[in-house]
Amino acid sequence: MVKICCIGAGYVGGPTMAVIALKCPKIEVVVVDIATPRINAWNSDQLPIYEPGLDDVVKECRGRNLFFSTDVEKHVCEADIVFVSVNTPTKTRGLGAGKAADLTYWESAARMIADVSKSDKIVVEKSTVPVKTAEAIEKILTHNSKGIKFQILSNPEFLAEGTAIEDLFKPDRVLIGGRETPDGQKAVKALKDVYAHWVPEDCILTTNLWSAELSKLAANAFLAQRISSVNAMSALCEATGADVSQVAYAIGKDSRIGPKFLNASVGFGGSCFQKDILNLVYICECNGLPEVAQYWKQVIKINDYQKSRFVNRLVSSMFNTVSNKKVAVLGFAFKKNTGDTRETPAIDVCQGLIGDKAMLRIYDPQVNEDQIQRDLTMKKFDWDHPLHLQPMSPTTVKQVSCVWDAYEATKDAHAICILTEWDEFKTLDYKKIYDNMQKPAFIFDGRNVINAEKLREIGFIVYSIGKPLDGWLKDMPAVA
Numbered sequence: 001m002v003k004i005c006c007i008g009a010g011y012v013g014g015p016t017m018a019v020i021a022l023k024c025p026k027i028e029v030v031v032v033d034i035a036t037p038r039i040n041a042w043n044s045d046q047l048p049i050y051e052p053g054l055d056d057v058v059k060e061c062r063g064r065n066l067f068f069s070t071d072v073e074k075h076v077c078e079a080d081i082v083f084v085s086v087n088t089p090t091k092t093r094g095l096g097a098g099k100a101a102d103l104t105y106w107e108s109a110a111r112m113i114a115d116v117s118k119s120d121k122i123v124v125e126k127s128t129v130p131v132k133t134a135e136a137i138e139k140i141l142t143h144n145s146k147g148i149k150f151q152i153l154s155n156p157e158f159l160a161e162g163t164a165i166e167d168l169f170k171p172d173r174v175l176i177g178g179r180e181t182p183d184g185q186k187a188v189k190a191l192k193d194v195y196a197h198w199v200p201e202d203c204i205l206t207t208n209l210w211s212a213e214l215s216k217l218a219a220n221a222f223l224a225q226r227i228s229s230v231n232a233m234s235a236l237c238e239a240t241g242a243d244v245s246q247v248a249y250a251i252g253k254d255s256r257i258g259p260k261f262l263n264a265s266v267g268f269g270g271s272c273f274q275k276d277i278l279n280l281v282y283i284c285e286c287n288g289l290p291e292v293a294q295y296w297k298q299v300i301k302i303n304d305y306q307k308s309r310f311v312n313r314l315v316s317s318m319f320n321t322v323s324n325k326k327v328a329v330l331g332f333a334f335k336k337n338t339g340d341t342r343e344t345p346a347i348d349v350c351q352g353l354i355g356d357k358a359m360l361r362i363y364d365p366q367v368n369e370d371q372i373q374r375d376l377t378m379k380k381f382d383w384d385h386p387l388h389l390q391p392m393s394p395t396t397v398k399q400v401s402c403v404w405d406a407y408e409a410t411k412d413a414h415a416i417c418i419l420t421e422w423d424e425f426k427t428l429d430y431k432k433i434y435d436n437m438q439k440p441a442f443i444f445d446g447r448n449v450i451n452a453e454k455l456r457e458i459g460f461i462v463y464s465i466g467k468p469l470d471g472w473l474k475d476m477p478a479v480a
């Protein structure tokens with residue numbers, strides 16, 4: 001029986017391993033983590049992450065061939081294949097701060113693998129890492145290996161949160177990079193055999209190590225670039241009377257462009273896009289390619305611009321001040337169907353409104369008050385000037401309350417701000433909401449989920465991203 005151990009029971013390690021266990025009943029899969037509360041949650045009825053379909057998969061194989069444990073060393077020692085799925089955040093200090101990937105967790109996992117191993121192993125990079133990381137990891141493993149053979153593979157993960165189980169069941173492709181030596185190719189085949197239990201052969205791509213590592217950063221950069229491109233267009237649409245949804249539909253019909261990932265929004269969020277592009281920028285700079293670095297940096301700059309443009313539009317529309325005004329914030333997660341708030345645009349928008357002294361009442365169906373308070377009081381990192389940490393004043397917390405219902409959040413409010421595209425926001429009783437709000441009642445739709453025309457008929461002043469502006473907004477001063 002092949003034994004797999006995965007180090008890191010997070011958003012990637014948990015769902016990925018659960019699906020491998022489900023599809024490969026003859027493989028024993030143990031997911032290990034140093035965070036005891038996380039492992040306890042994986043072993044309980046309340047899983048540590050919200051992901052549609054995940055509960056069923058875990059219930060079917062937990063205790064059969066899927067296990068969660070804090071006994072990291074034991075399970076690494078016993079495994080034939082060790083996936084490393086630890087976090088690789090952006091460095092916040094030292095060389096490369098604000099851009100480079102922080103590989104502390106990865107390195108400590110690699111050292112531990114070298115220390116505890118007593119048999120040959122395949123070590124799989126599941127985390128997103130800078131290109132050439134495998135070379136460094138190989139050095140750590142071979143220097144401490146006591147004659148044990150390690151083969152390093154790169155097998156980046158492409159799942160998106162909110163659709164992780166769907167993505168894992170039917171991936172567009174699985175990518176495996178390995179050394180082009182007989183032993184390297186043997187390891188590639190062993191990992192390919194695992195995925196071949198459910199992924200069609202022609203969807204399993206094999207490449208050299210560096211191509212696999214770089215493809216992950218490249219895929220995220222291309223995806224994020226599409227969003228920044230359509231968001232840049234959304235600003236021009238508002239200035240000209242074009243409608244960004246119509247423009248996106250029209251260009252997406254060109255099969256060379258394609259229709260997906262062209263939804264204009266308040267900005268992209270999530271733990272990956274910004275971090276991976278910053279990482280790419282840093283790698284370009286280190287390789288003496290400043291023009292290429294600047295090109296990709298612009299994707300993040302447009303994303304920041306989009307978030308501040310949204311706050312500016314909101315404030316300027318409401319007579320240039322939101323001081324002491326009640327703003328209902330609907331949605332805090334970085335996208336629908338997840339409770340994850342890492343890098344959510346809601347943090348920047350809410351911090352911007354708090355800075356203008358607004359009183360926020362926030363509702364998200366999957367994010368609790370503790371998380372929201374933590375996110376909003378978090379020190380804001382200035383990526384361009386990493387030494388300048390900008391702490392939020394603790395008093396800002398008092399400007400924020402969290403409720404468990406959209407109607408409660410909007411009661412008595414001056415404005416509504418939609419920051420996550422949860423389906424339930426499409427079907428709220430907006431007439432009832434309007435009747436309970438202060439007038440004029442504003443709605444700023446950062447996700448283009450509401451029917452603006454219907455809401456205008458009710459009486460709302462509506463702002464949608466990249467859509468023709470209604471009379472009120474046109475009359476307000478232009479925003480920077």
Ligand SMILES: NC(=O)c1ccc[n+]([C@@H]2O[C@H](COP(=O)([O-])OP(=O)(O)OC[C@H]3O[C@@H](n4cnc5c(N)ncnc54)[C@H](O)[C@@H]3O)[C@@H](O)[C@H]2O)c1
Binds near residue numbers: 033086
């Ligand atoms: N979140 C996503 O949707 C996604 C998708 C594709 C790829 N990725 C990449 O996958 C990696 C993991 O992301 P995530 O979102 O699952 O992170 P996460 O923070 O949710 O999980 C990482 C886990 O690793 C654990 N860990 C850290 N060091 C450890 C050690 N030495 N031993 C044991 N456990 C350790 C942490 O306690 C944590 O639970 C990152 O590199 C990320 O870029 C993420």
Ligand SMILES: O=c1ccn([C@@H]2O[C@H](COP(=O)(O)OP(=O)(O)O[C@H]3O[C@H](CO)[C@@H](O)[C@H](O)[C@H]3O)[C@@H](O)[C@H]2O)c(=O)[nH]1
Binds near residue numbers: 262336
């Ligand atoms: O047309 C779109 C599509 C997405 N978004 C936003 O972009 C962000 C990221 O969305 P998405 O890519 O769906 O979620 P992630 O879970 O961040 O997944 C991305 O990042 C993962 C981590 O690397 C990769 O594995 C995935 O392939 C990649 O899609 C979210 O804030 C979305 O709201 C838009 O604004 N407009």
